[in-house]
Amino acid sequence: MVKRIFILFILFYFLTLLQTSFLVHFPFFLKLPFNIVLIAVIFINLFESSEKNLGFFSAIIGGFFLDFFSDNFIGFNILILVSFSILIKFIIRRYVRIPVIKRI
Amino acid sequence: MFSKKTKFLSIIIGFFLILIFIFFEKPLKSFFYSSSLPLQKALWQAGDKVSGFFEGISGIKNQSKENNYLKSEVEGLLAQIASLQELKKENEKLREALSIGLEKDFKLEMVSAVGKDVSGDVILINKGAKDGLKEGLPLINSQKIIYGKISEVSDKTSKVILISDPNSSFDGAISGKDITGLVKGKGNFNIYFDLIPKDKEFSKNDLVVTSKLSGTFPAGLLVGEIVDIVQDDVKPFKTAGIKPFLNINDMENLFVIKEW
Numbered sequence: 001m002v003k004r005i006f007i008l009f010i011l012f013y014f015l016t017l018l019q020t021s022f023l024v025h026f027p028f029f030l031k032l033p034f035n036i037v038l039i040a041v042i043f044i045n046l047f048e049s050s051e052k053n054l055g056f057f058s059a060i061i062g063g064f065f066l067d068f069f070s071d072n073f074i075g076f077n078i079l080i081l082v083s084f085s086i087l088i089k090f091i092i093r094r095y096v097r098i099p100v101i102k103r104i
Numbered sequence: 105m106f107s108k109k110t111k112f113l114s115i116i117i118g119f120f121l122i123l124i125f126i127f128f129e130k131p132l133k134s135f136f137y138s139s140s141l142p143l144q145k146a147l148w149q150a151g152d153k154v155s156g157f158f159e160g161i162s163g164i165k166n167q168s169k170e171n172n173y174l175k176s177e178v179e180g181l182l183a184q185i186a187s188l189q190e191l192k193k194e195n196e197k198l199r200e201a202l203s204i205g206l207e208k209d210f211k212l213e214m215v216s217a218v219g220k221d222v223s224g225d226v227i228l229i230n231k232g233a234k235d236g237l238k239e240g241l242p243l244i245n246s247q248k249i250i251y252g253k254i255s256e257v258s259d260k261t262s263k264v265i266l267i268s269d270p271n272s273s274f275d276g277a278i279s280g281k282d283i284t285g286l287v288k289g290k291g292n293f294n295i296y297f298d299l300i301p302k303d304k305e306f307s308k309n310d311l312v313v314t315s316k317l318s319g320t321f322p323a324g325l326l327v328g329e330i331v332d333i334v335q336d337d338v339k340p341f342k343t344a345g346i347k348p349f350l351n352i353n354d355m356e357n358l359f360v361i362k363e364w
Contacts, residue, residue, distance in 0.1 A: 017144055017219075018147065020144070020219040020220055020221070020222060021143075021144045021147035021151060021218060021219045021220070022148070022151040023151065024148075024151065024352060025148075025152055025154070025155035025352065026158075035222065068132075069136075069219065069221065070221050070224075071223055071224060071263070072223055074125040074129055075122075075125070
């Protein structure tokens, strides 16, 4: 678990740098409210077993880096991404029954 | 899954981390920006080159049309330069005769952008307090196009709020006409001209420049050109949309005006 969290740390650090320094040069990404960190958090939560909590940690780490590279106070994006994570887990646990998705 | 002791320790650690983030937010952010600076700079330059490559490919089919348009623009501008040269000479003679000093040049510090804020039209530049930068200093490029002003300074980096940010507003004027108003940001690199007196006449493609009324920026810096005019009979002022000259892909060599 600690190893996975460390990998998430490195992954989200690079995704945030990519978002703030590389993708800004492409008009397509500027015009849309495009956030690759948010997309990564959503995908991790979607394809993870609803009982596991790696998605929750990915939301905290992703939000942490987004707050550091923005003008908002630390905790703003963490709250948003954690809410997304909890919402996705809730919907999957309650309403989604797709046996073909391989659980991580 | 976790024992009571582990949960209790996690809560205590979490509480202290939150306190650290609240009271040491600025130094922590400053440390993060300084340590990420080389990587951000490399990614910014890579993004600039890749986007330039794709823009070149997609622009091939329009190049011939654009060339013809630019040629006619150049001819028109050359004629304007010739007439302005005469006016410049006359201006210098008059200043000499009236003993008015020429405007001094700006004191500039060269900087470059390394990142853009995820939450708004705010960019990060690669110089800070150690290079003599302070809050409120304007940022321009070599063509004297205004980009914004410094909003936050740390040791080695600074944040610049662009003129298109919704929190940005400054006095502007229409070049060559006695019309002033307030240039405001709308976000996403859009700006507009507000509080223009109803009786003042101006047209599309008129140039908007900075005005020295409030002292936010030096006068005469290029802002953009008028693209549409909105006149509402109910409102006491006109507004106009402005196409800004600032370009996200041209932020390699910028200048902070340290003195004007």
